Structure formats: structure tokens, C-alpha cells
Amino acid sequence: MELSLKNKNAVVCGSTRGIGLAIAKELALAGANCILFARNEGLLKEIVHRLPGNSGQEHDYRVADFSEPAAVKAAIESVVSKINIHILINNTGGPPPGPIAEASADTFENAFRQHIIISQLLAQCVLPGMKKEGYGRIINIISTSVKIPLNNLGVSNTIRAAVAAWAKTLSNETGQYNITVNNILPGSTKTDRLDNLIEETVKKEHTGREMVEKEMTDKIPLKRFGLPEEIANVAAFLASPAASYVNGASIPVDGGRTGSI
Template sequence: MSSPLPIAFPTFANNKENNACKDALRQLCDLGYYFPLAGLYLLVALMGNSRGFRTDAPTIWQKRVIITRNYLSKRMNLNLQHKKAIVCGSTQGIGKAAAIGLAQLGATVTLLARNEEALQATRKELPSPNHQQHSYICADFGHPEQVQQAVSEWLKEHGGAHILINNTGGPPGGQAIDAALSEYTDAFTKHLICNQLLAQMLVPYMKSEGFGRIVNIISTSVREPLAGLGVSNTIRGAVASWSKTISMELAAFGITVNNVLPGYTKTGRLASLIKARSQQQGKTEDEIAQGMLAEVPARRFAEAEEVANAILFLCSPAAAYITGINVPVDGGRIRAL
């Protein structure tokens, strides 16, 4: 099904010329090129002279759109039309921003979280430029057997997914040495065990399609451990190691596995960390926030959508040769190379 036209096209005197304009732009839109530059290029191509458009406009459109398609298809293909994605932790923050972005690029999105009311509300917010029928799965990552059962039921109806975004709320803060064993096992279950479970359930379909994208949203702590986040540092490192390992196992099947490492991002998680540090250090929340900003060369916190943009790229056809890496989105905070 053709995409709706996101950019304007010129109006000609006869319908044949109008239809040629529409068809040319739709071809670009179906490739995922939603940029005004592409449309502008084609509009300029139609200009025969300063007096107006050429009388052979349809022929020009047809020739120039082929040239433009050939050029752009070798450059940046972000189109996810006909792709299916499961996004975990997708009712708020980075997960929600990623779900919205994937839907905008044409993917049919399935939200996965534990709050059904929030899932229903978020599904209504998902765009459908290609008339996608989005869905959701309600399950708690604290109970892997529940996740397995819920996803198994979803697979019976939907067959599988090309894209998996692993994303789960981080463990509570605190010193690693003081953490109870139950804190480690709980975090291990919610992060690594559920990631493994979902990968095992979805990879067979990805292999059959010759296309797969697994993106794990973890933390910059895999590069530089963060003070006061002992359990999180430990678990995130385990996920990063798991990710690198399976990236090597799956690359030959057209499946990439990468990690996105968000820095300080304006989400509920950041707000809770600031509040906890404020109470621990006897400072105001503003003082804590300013201290955190001082660590970031960009001197601001990230928007969730900025982190999502990195996720979207890694999910796209354009990122087919990128696998097994960590991508920090942190405003330059990590000092390591």
C-alpha cells in the first residue's frame, strides 16, 4: 500500500501531470525518504525554464525519479514498511519514544509492558502512515513464565517480529556491596533472562525473513560504572556481554544486535535518581541536577526522542552492516574513547 504524501506537490493543468507528480513522490515515500529535499529535487527537475513547467512533465518525473531513487537507495534507507517490531517498556520514556518513531517509519508496532491501561493509551498515540494495525502484550518482566506465555499467544496470531527492542526499568540505586542477593537475582531476571527468552522466541522468524534487528537499551555504565548504581552497573555489563556474543552468532543470518547507551535523559528514571541523591546528600534536587549537568559537555539532559533516533537508525536497512557495538547517546559525558 502506498504511503500518504508528507510533502506538497505542484498542481498542473491536466490530471496526467498531477498523477505523475503524485506517483513520483509516493515512490520516494515508500522507500522511506520523507525529506523535503527529495521533493525539492524533483520539483526543480521539472522546471524547464523561468516561465514555468515543461509540457513533458510526466516524462521528466518518471526519468528523474528513477535517478533519484537509485541515488538515495544507495544512501540512507530508513523505511520500515512491512516490518513488525516488539518494543519492551514502551509506555513511557525512551521505550515509548522508540515505539512512536518505529511506527512513523512504517513498522507495525507491538508494545510490551505490564500496565494494560497505559498500553491501551500508548497504542492510541502510535502513528499509522501505512495504516498499520498496532497491538500490545501485557506481561511483567518480573515473571518470565508470564512473558513467555503472553508472547506465545501473540505469535500464534502475528507470526513473529523483525525488530526487538529490549528495554526494562533499571534497578534501585545503592552500593553494590550493600545490595541483597534478591536485588541481583531480580535485576538479572528482568534484564538478561527476559532478553534471552524474547530473543529465543523471535530469532527463528528473523532468520526466515533474512532480516532482524535486536537493540538493547542499557546504560553508559557498561563503559564507565556509575557511582551509587551498583546492581545496575553489574547487570548492564552482563547484558552488554550477552549482546556481543549473540551478535557474532546471528550476523550471518542478516540479524544485527546492538546496544544503545543513554546518558542523562529526561525520563522518570532520571527524576527518581535525582530525588534519591537529593535525600542521600542533603542537597536540593536542583543542586543535584546542576551537578549532573556539569558532567555533560552538551550542558543539558537528552530528550527521549534523541535517544530513540539512534535506536531507529540501528533498526533500519541503512544499518545492516553495523552489529555488536555500543552506541552512547550521552552528550559527550563518557570520557573514554
């Protein structure tokens, strides 16, 4: 099974923390040249120098705020003007929690911009190079809410489903060029976002953190939260030649929590 990503160039979004950082590390371990996209230049500089480089890779970064499509477009254009990209990891923080009935129009517009518009801009910029190389992997990190909507995440449920539909449509159009488009659906994973959601619940329900965490993990067959590295392992597989016939799929990585087949 061919899992090596040597001589492959990867753009990894949201790569200074959590799942994005874990994916960048795993792709680098597999031999890829990683270009990190995030908005904190200090962290980017620190992390890019700590990425594995045993295969002689050259890692780089671009400062990009996903709330500003024009800036993201300029950043990705500066990359593809020099090299062809083989792997694109679309990953950005989720919309704020809350009931959908209370969500403002601005919240929906911001989420649509950060998740749909940005993904579209990035894909449009990397696709020509992928076609030229005859190899492409677009991997979107979204949510199990694509399968079953999650309570108190109204805007997120809506936008994540839109990303999944966008990805499936794109996969139908690009498959003929050996470019696959797939989604990873993380469950409850130990990240800053999970920590924030737990704290929100603690405040809302006036209860203890341990009680909230137990209630959450009790719903997971594996009885624990996931680790960012466990999401990264699946991303690295999907990015590899071994996943050449996996296309248009939405794959839960959630310890079995999602109650659908």
C-alpha cells in the same frame, strides 16, 4: 539511505513511558507495526491507539510483567504464533540505586531475571522468524555504565555489563542470518528513572534539586540532559536497512559524558 520500516513488525518492551514509548512512536513513524509490551494494560490500550499509523499499520499490545519470565514467554509466543518479528527492542527499568556492598542477593537475582533471562526468552522466540525473513534487529537499551561504572548504581553496573556481553555473543552467532544485535547506552535522559535518581541524591546529600541537576549537567559536554526522543532516533536508525553493517556495537547517546573513546 533506506530508513523506512514499512511492513516490518516490532516488539517494543517497556513502551508505556520514557525511552520505550519514544522508541515505539519513532518506529511507528517510520512505518513499522508495533507490538507494545508493558504491565499496565490501561496505558497500553491508550497508547496503542495514539501511535502514528500513516502507512496503514496495525499496532497491538501484550500485558507482560518483566519480573515474571513465564508470563513474558507466553505473551511473546502468542505474538510469534501469528506473525514474524523483524525488530526487538529490549528495554526495562533499571535496578534500584545504592552501593554494591549493600545490595542483597535478591536484588541481584531480580535484576538478572528482568534483564538477562527476559532478553534471552524474547530473543529465542523471535529469532526463528527473523531467520525466515532474512532480516532481524535486536536492540538493547542499557547504560553508559557498560563503558565506565556509575557511582551508587552497583547492581545496575553489574547487570548492564552482563547484558552487553550477552548481546555481543549473540551478535557473533546471528550475523550470518542478516540479524544484527546492538546496544544503545543512554546517558542522563529525562525519564522517571532520572527523576528518581535526582530525588535520591537530594535526600542523601540534603541539598537542593537545582544544585544536583547543575552538578550532573556540568559533567556533560552538551550541558543538558538528553531527551527520550534523542535515544529513539538512534534506535530507529539501528532498526532500519541503513544500519545493515552495524553489529555487536554499544553506542553511547550521552551528550559526550562518558570519559572513554
